[in-house]
Amino acid sequence: MNSPLRVAVTGAAGNIGYALLFRLAAGDCYGMEQPIILHMVEIPPAMKALEGVAMELSDAAFPLLHGIEMADNPNDGFKGVNQAFLVGAMPRGAGMERADLIQANGPIFVAQGKALESAAAADVHAVVVGNPCNTNALICSSNARGLPAGRITAMTRLDQNRAVSQLANKAGVLASDIGRMAVYGNHSPTMFPDFLHATIKGQPVADTLDQAWLEGDFMTTVAKRGSAIIKARGASSAASAASAAIDHMKSVWHGTADGEWVSMAVPSRGEYSVPAGLIYSYPVTISNRAYQIVEGIEHGQYAQKKIAASADELVRERDLVADLLA
Amino acid sequence: MNSPLRVAVTGAAGNIGYALLFRLAAGDCYGMEQPIILHMVEIPPAMKALEGVAMELSDAAFPLLHGIEMADNPNDGFKGVNQAFLVGAMPRGAGMERADLIQANGPIFVAQGKALESAAAADVHAVVVGNPCNTNALICSSNARGLPAGRITAMTRLDQNRAVSQLANKAGVLASDIGRMAVYGNHSPTMFPDFLHATIKGQPVADTLDQAWLEGDFMTTVAKRGSAIIKARGASSAASAASAAIDHMKSVWHGTADGEWVSMAVPSRGEYSVPAGLIYSYPVTISNRAYQIVEGIEHGQYAQKKIAASADELVRERDLVADLLA
Numbered sequence: 001m002n003s004p005l006r007v008a009v010t011g012a013a014g015n016i017g018y019a020l021l022f023r024l025a026a027g028d029c030y031g032m033e034q035p036i037i038l039h040m041v042e043i044p045p046a047m048k049a050l051e052g053v054a055m056e057l058s059d060a061a062f063p064l065l066h067g068i069e070m071a072d073n074p075n076d077g078f079k080g081v082n083q084a085f086l087v088g089a090m091p092r093g094a095g096m097e098r099a100d101l102i103q104a105n106g107p108i109f110v111a112q113g114k115a116l117e118s119a120a121a122a123d124v125h126a127v128v129v130g131n132p133c134n135t136n137a138l139i140c141s142s143n144a145r146g147l148p149a150g151r152i153t154a155m156t157r158l159d160q161n162r163a164v165s166q167l168a169n170k171a172g173v174l175a176s177d178i179g180r181m182a183v184y185g186n187h188s189p190t191m192f193p194d195f196l197h198a199t200i201k202g203q204p205v206a207d208t209l210d211q212a213w214l215e216g217d218f219m220t221t222v223a224k225r226g227s228a229i230i231k232a233r234g235a236s237s238a239a240s241a242a243s244a245a246i247d248h249m250k251s252v253w254h255g256t257a258d259g260e261w262v263s264m265a266v267p268s269r270g271e272y273s274v275p276a277g278l279i280y281s282y283p284v285t286i287s288n289r290a291y292q293i294v295e296g297i298e299h300g301q302y303a304q305k306k307i308a309a310s311a312d313e314l315v316r317e318r319d320l321v322a323d324l325l326a
Numbered sequence: 327m328n329s330p331l332r333v334a335v336t337g338a339a340g341n342i343g344y345a346l347l348f349r350l351a352a353g354d355c356y357g358m359e360q361p362i363i364l365h366m367v368e369i370p371p372a373m374k375a376l377e378g379v380a381m382e383l384s385d386a387a388f389p390l391l392h393g394i395e396m397a398d399n400p401n402d403g404f405k406g407v408n409q410a411f412l413v414g415a416m417p418r419g420a421g422m423e424r425a426d427l428i429q430a431n432g433p434i435f436v437a438q439g440k441a442l443e444s445a446a447a448a449d450v451h452a453v454v455v456g457n458p459c460n461t462n463a464l465i466c467s468s469n470a471r472g473l474p475a476g477r478i479t480a481m482t483r484l485d486q487n488r489a490v491s492q493l494a495n496k497a498g499v500l501a502s503d504i505g506r507m508a509v510y511g512n513h514s515p516t517m518f519p520d521f522l523h524a525t526i527k528g529q530p531v532a533d534t535l536d537q538a539w540l541e542g543d544f545m546t547t548v549a550k551r552g553s554a555i556i557k558a559r560g561a562s563s564a565a566s567a568a569s570a571a572i573d574h575m576k577s578v579w580h581g582t583a584d585g586e587w588v589s590m591a592v593p594s595r596g597e598y599s600v601p602a603g604l605i606y607s608y609p610v611t612i613s614n615r616a617y618q619i620v621e622g623i624e625h626g627q628y629a630q631k632k633i634a635a636s637a638d639e640l641v642r643e644r645d646l647v648a649d650l651l652a
């Protein structure tokens with residue numbers, strides 16, 4: 001048995017946090033030989049509910065859960081952590097525009113970036129789940145320059161998984177039959193799920209599925225899936241978001257399979273003509289806990305336009321938070 | 327890869343169901359080589375929310391999830407199922423006594439017993455999670471006499487896990503250091519968590535922990551844990567109950583470790599002077615998907631009294647539902 005990994009979860013008393021914590025403690029992310037100590041971080045008014053979550057976690061008697069820490073601030077919460085799931089964020093209130101949301105979240109991620117830099121373990125990896133996650137990750141990493149570049153990433157795995165699910169259902173195959181489903185750009189309706197390079201049982205998706213459906217219903221269903229779920233469930237995606245966060249960190253931890261790639265928003269260095277410095281989702285491969293952006297993929301005009309449009313949106317988001325970037 | 331197992335979950339759109347489904351689909355119960363097809367069963371008014379849960383499950387792109395079926399009745403829902411988690415039950419309304427609750431739930435479990443007998447696979451195993459689970463399981467199995475005895479059990483694993491958690495926290499050890507923590511009786515405050523035969527790192531609990539604490543705070547904390555969690559979280563135990571249900575069925579599926587036992591409410595044949603026919607929680611060992619009640623444990627007067635008191639309560643519950651027993 002390895003020595004325990006310290007794993008932080010912010011927004012730990014929220015719905016995504018609740019779905020995430022039990023799967024982490026069950027071994028779904030780091031495997032059955034890796035004990036963990038959970039660092040649950042919340043805002044002060046949520047500490048009582050968090051106490052209840054801690055009771056339930058303890059009551060599950062997980063063999064791999066070697067400790068539970070609770071904190072109402074990131075400086076205490078991130079002490080010595082090796083992995084961080086930054087789930088907590090300001091929810092979008094009634095009548096709030098995306099720009100308002102971006103600005104409301106800024107200060108949270110300034111503080112979390114500083115805390116990761118000063119308090120976390122030297123090998124820390126963090127994934128930002130709280131929205132707008134790309135720009136939150138940008139603020140966070142800009143305030144944690146002492147960490148190696150690329151240690152703070154943002155989650156577009158839920159978009160990838162949603163795209164996989166749409167393709168699998170339409171083609172009547174299993175999710176595991178879909179390969180190389182990369183999502184480019186911002187975790188927002190401008191993202192581009194690149195069906196042109198995705199595969200079904202190793203063959204191009206376009207060999208099986210209709211191009212009009214792919215450019216039409218497929219794209220809009222993936223982009224608007226979040227609201228469709230709210231409409232059906234009466235609550236926003238929680239367990240599927242937690243599951244994608246686990247997939248993201250599992251890929252970071254265990255690496256990607258040979259020939260496969262996953263989607264992850266990482267600092268751009270100009271790949272695919274995206275302005276350097278943005279936190280942009282690309283297909284990546286991972287080994288030894290370091291990702292590499294997949295380069296050399298040929299994109300036609302249709303894809304290039306979409307890749308550029310999502311980058312443009314992220315530039316505008318960056319402008320909105322310019323004063324928070326160190 | 328094995329051929330898929332059909333796994334039913336009733337109350338699938340509820341909070342325990344929501345926590346349970348994603349862990350089942352992730353492989354937490356049947357392992358990473360066992361694909362499953364989920365049969366989600368709900369009552370008609372919950373079908374729209376269930377649709378949202380199905381969307382999220384699909385969006386998690388689980389490699390092991392080979393299908394999702396939905397039904398608004400157990401006859402359709404249990405068709406061909408090999409495993410069934412009977413989670414859905416009437417919740418206790420304001421001013422409702424336990425007796426009212428028992429009678430309100432009766433017809434649900436009559437119908438489910440009949441449906442298990444007529445529609446499920448010949449190898450079906452079912453666990454009743456919905457409360458009052460022992461008496462619900464009694465009604466259910468009494469209406470499914472075509473199934474071999476003991477195929478329908480009730481869950482006291484959450485009580486066991488809560489007891490383990492209390493002992494581990496008090497002794498400052500890991501949950502996995504606690505052994506043989508058996509719960510006897512009804513899943514209600516009369517249950518008896520037998521600390522007298524439980525072990526810490528193989529040694530009797532009483533070697534480490536104070537007898538007064540064990541007979542006092544320990545017993546009441548375990549018995550009243552459910553309400554303490556509602557108080558803290560503002561919602562009843564969901565993820566810890568789902569986790570215990572997984573532990574229960576995992577034990578049925580994979581068996582128990584050598585020298586270890588688990589708690590499960592099963593049909594009594596008079597063991598420990600409990601009236602035969604009650605669904606009573608005992609320590610059991612399991613191999614080849616068949617349990618055996620651990621016999622020959624010596625109980626002193628203190629334990630005998632508690633074991634009898636919980637049996638008495640179950641006799642009274644049985645009397646309340648006498649007209650529903652076939």
